Amino acid sequence: EVQLLESGGGLVQPGGSLRLSCAASGFTFSSYAMSWVRQAPGKGLEWVSGISGGDGGTYYADSVRGRFTISRDNSKSTLYMQMSSLRAEDTAVYYCAKDRAPSSSGSYKDWGQGTLVTVSS
Amino acid sequence: DIQMTQSPSSLSASVGDRVTITCRASQSISNYLNWYQQKPGQAPKLLIYAASSLQSGVPSRFSGSGSGTDFTLTISSLQPEDFATYYCQQSYITPFTFGGGTKVEIK
Numbered sequence: 001e002v003q004l005l006e007s008g009g010g011l012v013q014p015g016g017s018l019r020l021s022c023a024a025s026g027f028t029f030s031s032y033a034m035s036w037v038r039q040a041p042g043k044g045l046e047w048v049s050g051i052s053g054g055d056g057g058t059y060y061a062d063s064v065r066g067r068f069t070i071s072r073d074n075s076k077s078t079l080y081m082q083m084s085s086l087r088a089e090d091t092a093v094y095y096c097a098k099d100r101a102p103s104s105s106g107s108y109k110d111w112g113q114g115t116l117v118t119v120s121s
Numbered sequence: 122d123i124q125m126t127q128s129p130s131s132l133s134a135s136v137g138d139r140v141t142i143t144c145r146a147s148q149s150i151s152n153y154l155n156w157y158q159q160k161p162g163q164a165p166k167l168l169i170y171a172a173s174s175l176q177s178g179v180p181s182r183f184s185g186s187g188s189g190t191d192f193t194l195t196i197s198s199l200q201p202e203d204f205a206t207y208y209c210q211q212s213y214i215t216p217f218t219f220g221g222g223t224k225v226e227i228k
Binding site: 044104108 | 122153166170176212216217220
């Protein structure tokens with residue numbers, strides 16, 4: 001059974017930093033692209049960032065490029081998101097999501113439960 | 122970035138109704154279109170991928186169609202557990218943008 005467990009969310013002041021983690025199990029982590037998707041309170045889904053399983057190529061939404069860094073440690077089956085220069089508009093539940101199949105990209109069958117990031121003074 | 126526009130933003134329907142939700146992309150995305158269902162307090166659930174492929178375990182009353190820029194999600198006979206918010210998402214090119222969502226409510 002695939003499991004994705006996010007951690008690292010919390011309250012942070014504007015301009016601050018935070019690192020999210022997503023511990024994965026139940027599948028060959030290194031074979032799958034992974035992504036972060038967020039949802040602001042009462043709002044829709046926003047794709048934030050993705051990382052390939054093979055070459056580790058990284059991709060970002062314009063809203064976070066230059067402030068957020070996605071990475072992965074295949075030896076630990078863990079996905080990360082380093083967030084810096086945080087703004088109030090980054091407040092959201094952050095989901096870790098796994099690609100549907102090794103050959104696919106961008107369609108997500110498995111999701112974590114989400115971790116809440118609140119940016120406020 | 123590719124913009125995804127869903128319509129309607131909300132709808133009221135009764136159990137047994139046929140429901141259709143549309144999604145339009147700002148440029149051609151071939152069939153790189155996915156549909157998700159989300160219920161309050163839960164993570165999204167993948168229903169349809171590649172515009173018309175039903176994800177394993179999803180009831181056959183859900184179907185998807187379309188290619189290029191115009192896509193449709195159809196629920197053939199709405200069930201009580203289908204009241205939720207539905208999102209389309211393009212996976213043609215990053216950033217993999219989502220539509221604004223369609224909330225399906227009970228009439």
